[in-house]
Amino acid sequence: MRFEAHRSLAEAMDRADALGSYRDCFYIPKRQDGSEEIYFCGNSLGLQPKSARNYVDEVLVAWKRMGVRGHFEGDRPWLPYHEFATEKLARLVGALPVEVAAMNSLTVNLHLLMVSFYRPTPERHKILIEEHAFPSDRYAVASQIAFHGFDPDESLIEAKARPGEATLRTEDVLELIEREGDDIALILWPGVQFYTGQAFAMAEIAEIGHRKGCVVGFDLAHAVGNLVLKLHDWNADFAVWCSYKYLNAGPGAVAGCFVHERHAERFDLPRFAGWWGHNKSTRFVMPARFSPLPGAEGWQLSNPPILSLAPLLTSLELFDQVGMDALRAKSESLTGYLETLLKECCEDRITILTPSEPSARGCQLSIRLKGNGGKMPSLGPHPLPLSQGERGGHVPLPLGEGFRVRDDKRGKKVYDALIASGITCDWREPDVIRVAPVPFYNRYTEVFDFVERLKGVIDNER
Template sequence: MKYQNTEAFAKQQDKEDALSHLRNRFHIPKDKNGNEWLYFTGNSLGLQPKSTKEYINQELEDWANLGVEGHFEAKNPWLNYHELLTDKMAKIVGAKPIEVVVMNTLTTNLHLLMVSFYRPTKTKYKIVIESDAFPSDRYAVKSQLKFHGFDDEDGVIEWKPRPGETLLNIEDLESILKFEGDEIALLLIGGVNYYTGQFLDIKKIAEIGHSKNCIVGIDLAHGAGNVQPNLHDSNVDFAAWCTYKYLNAGPGSLGGVFVHEKHAKNKDLPRFAGWWNHNKETRFNMRQPFDVMEGAEGWQLSNPPILSMAAIKASLDVFDEVGMDALREKSEKLTGYFEYLINEIDSDDISIITPKNPKERGCQLSIQVKNADKNLHKKLTQNNIITDWREPDVIRCAPVPMYTSFEDVFRMVTILETLLK
């Protein structure tokens, strides 16, 4: 597509956009005067679908009218409510239903998965992460190392960008495994880096890790609902993600878990147990010994929190209606237009650190502004633009294809250019 730096072009793109109607299905934040904000932080918290209240109210009504019988008699019986989410979530991340379950929250799920898949020995115990991994991932792997009795500094190997560069290079990961692979037990990599927006080659990472008999896990916090990771075909061992960013399920909502089908029937994998990963056929016969379920459900511990799952269901129904292929197609066009407009700004102080190749990024662009500080972010906010500031000089912006328009992007960049001048 040949882009144009005009408001008329942006409006024409919105007019021709087959998904433009989706914007009307979300609540767009407004200022005290009723003006809509330009919202570019779906990578931190997605907007609320207008249907969410209806979905939650249905469960509140069934709770009020049925009490405990809602587990069986509710419109969406609570006993197996999580199963209503499985197929649709599996499509979003490119998995088989047996490989996916919605439960807990992201870091909790990473710990539960590492209980099973991080099985260090005295000589093979190290964990590879990106040098700029999201802090909670770093905290999680360091605490796992300490729990197993290892030094949490010595046990972490960082996959770093090359000197003077910002992005990760897959050849450098190959070198790490070539020279240190015999000491590495686990690779825990963010599939889409939160800071740069780089979408890594998950399948290649799995091949590299497995070549040295390492377990490979992926944090998809910034990937689920943003890119198509094709988790099953990638052959990674496990993955986890949150649902409050691109999946629009609300602040602190439950996370998702993927465990590859090759591990589905391995009941010998060590894991923590609770009654919700016990065989559902005998779960309520309280005298039975533990019998773990097959597949990702075998990592559940507790019965599902229905009100959070209702919000997730509301969002997943929209995703299922549209499909990830259509969303990715629009995302590439929308972010491509955003990139074009940023590059049109006449300033040597601004650059984009996110990969130029659309296949190596999601919708987020990380904009670096030389000599800037958080005052620039504050000025954007004062102009009704919600972005995300990351020290020392990066503004993360995510034009989410579900609800961001081409006109939103044009207006945002116009205001940014004015502020830079």
Template sequence: MTIASKASLEYAKELDQKDSIAQYRDQFHIPKDDNGNDWIYMCGNSLGLQPKTTKKYIQQELDDWANYGVEGHFEAKNPWMPYHEFLTDTMAKVVGAKPIEVVIMNTLTTNLHLLMVSFYQPNKTKYKIVIESDAFPSDRYAVESQLRFHGFDPKEGLIEWKPRSGEELLRLEDLETILDQQGDEIALLLIGGVNYYTGQYLDLKKIADLGHAKNCMVGIDLAHGVGNIQPELHDSGVDFAAWCTYKYLNSGPGSLGGLFVHEKHAYNKDLKRFAGWWSHNKNTRFNMRQEFDVMPGAEGYQLSNPPILSMAAIKASLDIFNEVGMDALRKKSKALTAYFEFLINEIDTDRIRIITPTNPEERGCQLSVQVKNADKSLHQQLTDHHVITDWREPDVIRCAPTPLYNSFEDVYRMTEILKTLV
């Protein structure tokens, strides 16, 4: 196969014909133009597309609410009392965890704060927090507020793990240097498992090992990783993680998030935490006057009974994930992203470069494409051509060909449009 033929629509269609999970595209609503043609949607890293089954799953709960009222907690087709448990096994498979380590609840930053109640326990000498210098803003705001809450100045207590001068990507040896020099003062590492801007996928086990060697707690924000990469959270040894479900997990805007607490902490009832009714022993919860008896594992971090309609949307998507499996998704994702990378690099201009790692093991399905001397008008031009991507200042287009619903033809057509614009 020659280079010329590889960079062709015919070749892209051949790849789609060989794609063993191509049929799942038909299970999602793809935005369309006025003529009924599919838009090229590469924004699953911001909001995943809606599974066609979502309406049915939510309608089931609406019908049961109408038919049973409060008795739906026990009599619904999917009883509401244990509804979160219907999501646990598949969610655990997606992130590489044991069921006891995972629960769906709240939203991402809320969960990070609840987890830091337990895992950020500073003292006068060991209180600092390490984040990536270009962490997603909500993570920065969260850890700065935690430092202030505990009486520390964020300017003193926040340590940034930065790329080297002239580089965009983080180096683990630089994190090791930070820990060697300041480890005795660092209480917590809170790192984005996949960086939202560059798409870099970090070695979670190595980060955990480095942090634990200095007696630091290690937490991971998986917002841009869950449902995209295979983080193998249990084996990584990180203490905790949190994520949203509305990106690659396709659960709808603002839907519930999830959290992971490693099994080694599951039965430690002395962990400090903010408690609520739903973290109490489910066998005695409705006795109402029992002293607080926290459930083991991640379930012990719940506060309130969950919003069922949001969980129904999550269940619709997770049932697809359970059917496809992360191995198949990851295999296609690597192939799809590699083809996208090849096509971008074939564009004959020195204005374009990819800042995401070239090593497939160090990235998910996102490629961050830097376009020199561009501004947001380029993003608008792409949108005008029915290509949905995500613009990040100053000059980066984040593109996420998502294996569940994007095709090799999508990647080819998007690249051809970008070529005409630059």
């Protein structure tokens, strides 16, 4: 059957989609001619919920009418405003309410928690991250290492994919922790790797990390609102995330953090203190001595930005209505359909870096053009073809296609042409187009149309 004949299947899947009506809860960006874009960029900035304006206007009206009294009066007073997000956030990340707080930005929260949970000694001072971690994470951990008087070149361990592979094998990560764990003070690991879209076995990483005496923290920037999370059950020490990607809370939205219940009353832990983390019963007495709140709230610094928190509340209501299990089921179907079409129509022209196994990825597929003519690093001998790992934890690449391609002009031209055609995805240097069909607001027909346009753009470019 020809590819063009398959659109009827996509239309049928849209009609049968139990979550299809939730698309109407979001504003879909439009092109100049008034038609809707195909928006596959929720992994970078989620779309605006239509009810977000009501929540923001509510704050503005309260400010206009009551001034400072808005902190204590009205349906949602500002003094406890962040608490309106707590229970829904806890359900979303698989935590207890005492374990989560909406506060600050992701990297600020990461630093605050590393102050408490990265306690290096001469014998155990290393931090483990993945190679090609998101730059902000790498900068943060390197600066923390240096702050404590150690050398990042010696104390920062980066888990690397095997030569000729784009993604990490779970067994290699676990073996590395087993081998190096006695020297590792902190494992800081992503839920989903931003570049390749690979999702990791967080429960196993936490289990073996703790068995080796390491503190285990997670960066969930690309995992929250994307994967089913069980942070409490996984026994993570801490986690951080942003809220502007899959959580649809708007640009620069208030981030979140998790601190496991077992640390809730560890007031002996060093921390950078601020008055919003102080005991609520005496906060406005303003004593000289800091008395931290139990749980994640005790790591707060300042009163939160209410106008930025408001859209998060409305988005969390939508997540609470649908539930992550239903969203994840649609996500696996939607992304699986995208992968199937890409392989059917473009397999000779592209490489999908993201693992095929649904449990080893979220919404995102990372695509690279084959034969881009870029400058390749030395990868050593190319391995024989490899079978898919138990969890889809690695992706064999065609000969010569390593992780870092320095110059991919063809790929960037294809990306620019997709943007010009009304498709919003994103480009990540040096050579990847990231595509993320989000279950809340994307359709199967959009997946079909994207692949059709990608095929046409590549044909024209060639």
